[in-house]
Amino acid sequence: MDDISTSSLLLILTVLIITSAFFSGTETAMMSLNRYRLRHLAQNGHRGAKRADQLLQRPDRLIGLILIGNNLVNILASAIATVIGTRLYGDWGIAIATGALTMAVLIFAEVTPKTLAALHPEKLAYPNSIVLKPLMTLFYPFVWLVNMFSNAILRLFGVKTQHSDGDSLSAEELRSVVHEAGAMIPRRHREMLVSILDLEKVTVEDIMIPRAELFAIDVNGDYKTIMRKLTRSPHSRVLLYRDNIDDVVGMMHLSDVLRLITREQGELDKSTLLRAVEELYFIPEGTPLNVQLLKFQSAKERMGVVVDEYGDIQGLVTLEDILEEIVGDFTTGLQTPPSEDITKEDGGSLLVDASITLRDFNRETEWQLPTDGPKTLNGLILEQLEDIPAPGTTLEVAGHQLEVVEVAENMVKMVRLKKDS
Structure with a gap:
């Protein structure tokens, strides 16, 4: 390097830091991609999504390639920074170059590109995959060798290295995805999708x-x-x-x-x-x-x-x-619609036919009376009191005050409810 001018070394160092930023940002962008959106775009012919999806089929190889490139660039940058520091500041140049390069790499090659990639993964991952594809072919023997040793070490600790379909969603996870879809899916459609998932419960x-x-x-x-x-x-x-x-x-x-x-x-x-x-x-x-x-x-x-x-x-x-x-209710079936069993009274209380099912009542009023026991409001009251109550009996269930209004044929017929008593 003695034959290379300081200005040329500074230019090379700048290029290396930019390259390091490329690898760092690409790693974060690729790993931050929404896998379901990625597959959707790939199935619809998006070229960038297809390339990224192919690279992510073997994440160990992708990470190996990126880290090999990043480490080679950073090590070379460190050597060049040391030469520049020695030329400019003598023996103190090594310490100065180390501190300056550390700050430069942290700011320009790590934090900034990774933050940008996390915020806009698709805008970086798809175009950057154009570069990664040929690099994967070029460095494949080296990547394969590194992965072989890495996977062997992981197996020593009992870690399975076979690629598994970790993107499969359980019903609960899918329910969370539907809830978090927000404005992307109309509220009524979200409710229907969640209702389908709830059928098994x-x-x-x-x-x-x-x-x-x-x-x-x-x-x-x-x-x-x-x-x-x-x-x-x-x-x-x-x-x-x-x-x-x-x-x-x-x-x-x-x-x-x-x-x-x-x-x-x-x-x-x-x-x-x-x-x-x-x-x-x-x-x-x-x-x-x-x-x-x-x-x-x-x-x-x-x-x-x-x-x-x-x-x-x-x-x-x-x-x-x-x-x-x-x-939801779309026609008059064999059962009386819940709205006909619930009458709103002055003051906010509800006069309810006690034969109504708790699920229908909760759906109609958006209350949360417990449904893991009795199926009807009458059954819930009898379970709570462990006796057939007389008219005028009051009790509290889940923060709601219930007053028995009418009892006949050993069943509670009519109930008055007040919320958050």
Whole structure:
């Protein structure tokens, strides 16, 4: 280096610091890329994203290449800075060059480019990958040798070096991603996506129409009584049973009854009517909604009766109920909409039909009454009090004051609620 002028050495040193900044910034930019956005862009033909994705397939080799380049540049810069310092300041030049180069590298080759890369990874990673690709080919033998020794040392400490798909997301992680999408995804769409993820946490008991609220007809009644109840049915499908609802016969669709009346020209009897009864589809209690949705699809069914381990009927679930868990209420189904069960009173209190499910109540009011126990507001009150309360009884649940307004048939019928008592 004695033959090279000081000004030329300063120019070379400047170029080396810029090169060091390139490697430092590129490392941070590549590692800061959003892997899901990267793959999306790569699949859509973005050239820079394709190059970056290929390089990140083996992050150990990418890091090895960048560190090899960075260390070579920094070591060479240190040697040149020492020569310059010795020429300008003699024996003190080594210390001065060390301090000056350290500050220069920290500011211009480390902190500044890495901060910029962390803030705008795509703007640096994609164009810089144009340089990294040929460098990877050129230095591949050296990179492979360094990685071989590095991976061997890691294996000595029990660290697995095989490339694993660490970008897979669990349901909880995906839920967080959806929540953090912000304005990129409309709020209503985010709610629907989260609802789909929540299907595995919700069982058929959480959304079923309870046994006590089922509209059913005893087929042992006389023909006129059966027809009168059929014509007054609030639903298009009616559950039929013998004497006790646990002895179910099947389901009857009112459209089938209408076809029978038309075909028989109004001359129907009970035996002819009962030929229109359809077989029931049974659902074991505890079935998650995501599983039941697929079962409905495979069985070509839209409705099922929930039974417990003893075969006793617990309630009724429809395909519409599951879909409403995802998209919200979109039509009047077998169940009364929650808004009809909740009346706002002057002063901010709510008068609520206690048969409402806690999930529907929380969804309608955005309150957070516990749902990990009883399914209805009546059940929650009975669990808390461990007794059937008298009208006027008050209790506090999750920061809300509940007042029992009406009790009948050993059940709480009406409740008044006040928030944050």
